[in-house]
């Protein structure tokens with residue numbers, strides 16, 4: 001069975017670890033990391049976009065996505081179990097001045113009824 005709850009419940013295979021160990025490296029800040037540059041170019045092409053940007057963490061990329069779509073003082077709607085709402089240190093509110101508006105969804109209720117009550 002493939003567990004898709006989170007990236008954190010999966011682990012890299014030996015082939016994936018080998019690919020990481022042998023990947024050509026460079027300085028991302030200077031724009032000369034060939035692996036990151038190739039990855040961004042591939043993603044931009046697949047998404048049909050002009051460019052793509054790799055973020056090193058999910059929290060960072062979620063915050064950038066929210067701040068790219070919302071203005072200061074806006075709300076964003078999220079399920080009660082959304083990672084941006086329950087975790088991530090309230091970054092959208094603290095750093096982006098974006099207010100989360102949590103909605104109780106059937107999926108959320110079902111998810112919580114198995115282990116813990118909704119918050």
Ligand SMILES: Cc1ncc(COP(=O)(O)O)c(C=O)c1O
Pocket residue numbers: 005006007008056057058059060062083084
């Ligand atoms: C859906 C989702 N978003 C964001 C994150 C946070 O990712 P990171 O630990 O890379 O900041 C996780 C981590 O489990 C996640 O599952």
